[in-house]
Each structure stands twice: as C-alpha cells, then as structure tokens.
Ligand SMILES: [Ca+2]
C-alpha cells in the first residue's frame with residue numbers, strides 16, 4: 001500500500017537504442033490474458049550466450065493503461081537487475097479493474113538503453129471478488145413454507161399530496177436465492193426487468209433474469225402472487241424456501257407511478273440456525289431511477305442517463321418532512 005510509483009527515463013527516452021544488446025522477449029502476461037490480481041508480475045527472457053548477461057545490466061519494464069478511446073497512458077516504468085533466464089517485475093501501481101494494459105521492456109545500463117521488446121498486453125478482471133459470505137447456521141428442516149402478506153396502508157389519508165385515482169400495486173413477485181444473488185438494491189442501476197416492473201408492473205423481462213439466475217444455480221424459486229387492485233388492502237402469496245437458497249427478494253410496482261416500487265432485497269429467512277417464525281418489514285417507496293416523472297401520474301419521461309435505485313424521499317410521498325411507510329410485508333412461516 002502506498003508504494004511510490006517510478007517513471008524512469010528509459011520509458012520516455014528515444015526508442016532508438018543507445019546500448020548494443022538484444023531486445024528482451026515478453027513471456028507473460030500476453031495476448032490480453034485476464035490476470036488474476038491487480039499487481040501482476042511481468043516477465044521477459046533475454047537471449048542467452050551473449051555479453052548482455054554482463055553484470056550490472058538492468059531490464060526496464062514500462063506499463064501503459066489503454067483508454068477506452070484507444071490512447072495509452074504511461075502508468076509506471078522501473079528497472080530491475082537482469083536475472084539468468086527469466087527476469088520478473090512486480091507491478092507497483094494500483095491497477096484498475098476491467099482495463100487493458102500494455103507493457104514492454106528494454107535493457108538499461110548507465111543511462112544507455114537497448115531496443116524495446118515487442119509490446120505485450122493483458123486485461124484486469126471485471127469485478128473485485130465478492131466478499132466471503134459468513135456461513136449461516138442452518139436449521140434441521142431443509143424446507144419451509146411461508147406466507148408473504150402485503151398490508152398496504154397507502155391512501156389519501158397517509159399520502160394526501162397528488163393521491164392518484166385507481167391507486168393499486170402490480171402482482172407481487174417473490175424470488176428465493178443465495179446470499180450473493182442480487183436482483184436489485186439501493187445504489188445499483190436497475191436491470192431491464194426492474195425497470196419494466198417499476199414503470200409498468202410487468203413480470204417480464206424480470207422473469208427472464210430470474211430464470212437465468214435459476215439456471216446458473218443462483219436462485220431457486222420464482223412465485224408470482226396477485227396484485228392489490230386497490231389500497232388500503234391486503235394480498236398474500238405463499239412460497240417454499242430451502243436451506244440452500246434461504247434469501248428472499250420481493251417487488252411490486254406502486255401504481256400509477258413513474259418508476260416507483262415497494263420491495264425488499266435479500267432478506268434471510270433463517271436466523272440463529274432456525275427458520276424465522278415471522279418477519280415484518282416496513283415498506284418504503286423506491287425510485288428505480290429509470291424515469292424522471294415527479295408525481296404518480298406524470299407522463300413518461302425516460303431518465304437519461306439512468307440513476308441508481310434510491311429511496312424516494314421527496315414530495316408527493318414525503319409528508320411533513322418525513323416519508324411514511326406505504327405498509328408492510330409480513331413473512332409468516334406456515335410449514
Ligand atoms: Ca424516478
């Protein structure tokens with residue numbers, strides 16, 4: 001951490017060699033291979049049997065970050081003593097994820113520089129590895145069945161400003177999944193499925209996103225409940241859940257609205273090694289960030305660019321400086 005990054009003169013000096021040696025040959029990483037770490041080791045070989053093995057010869061390594069528009073920025077350039085056979089250089093800079101880098105090497109001796117090697121390239125990994133999930137102590141019953149009850153309080157009495165005619169909620173969608181599976185959460189950009197659910201109450205294409213997660217072993221069950229045709233009202237949906245996929249994600253559109261919804265993301269139904277008997281979650285409105293409409297009945301106004309999903313904390317849902325919950329989800333174990 002905090003190591004100083006060096007940019008030595010050999011990187012910016014003329015490409016024309018002033019030292020009569022052969023060029024090193026990059027051996028790894030090359031050909032845009034994805035390296036597993038953000039401080040990879042670059043290695044080269046020198047042709048053997050020549051006087052370039054002389055004591056005191058160094059090999060300079062220069063690393064460029066390739067921009068998305070194609071330009072390259074010199075990140076670091078430093079020299080290490082040449083080793084017999086392969087010479088390795090550990091990158092010092094903090095490299096960016098999901099980025100292409102290019103590098104090359106040349107010999108350095110007393111301010112004179114040999115010819116450059118060919119340019120090699122590699123990529124860094126797309127995402128940081130997920131943090132390890134602490135193991136959840138599991139109940140002895142592999143399977144449980146829950147009733148999810150949506151109790152909506154939303155009315156002209158709780159949220160009087162602009163209260164729309166025909167207020168209702170779209171069908172309740174329930175997914176059970178792993179701790180590491182995320183269909184939505186605060187601060188992330190809405191998927192197409194979350195966008196269409198929040199703007200139109202559509203089951204699709206969210207159902208396709210869930211099907212893909214099920215196919216890849218990240219989710220287990222997808223259940224579509226009824227909606228609420230009016231509010232205040234109560235609706236319920238039952239679903240099975242297993243110890244292999246003990247987290248639940250639920251969504252339903254607040255309707256009419258630009259892109260507002262209620263729900264929860266990744267609620268564990270296991271605690272202290274037992275299936276939880278009952279969990280009550282207050283429901284606050286979320287803004288999917290995909291439509292800029294300011295009130296329930298605003299015309300469509302596709303957000304460009306889309307904003308991260310966030311709690312909706314302004315009029316018309318804010319009343320007297322605070323946002324009252326729209327109601328609650330009650331998860332009650334029934335088997
Ligand atoms: Ca919005």
Ligand SMILES: [Ca+2]
Pocket residue numbers: 195199290291302303
């Ligand atoms: Ca949209």
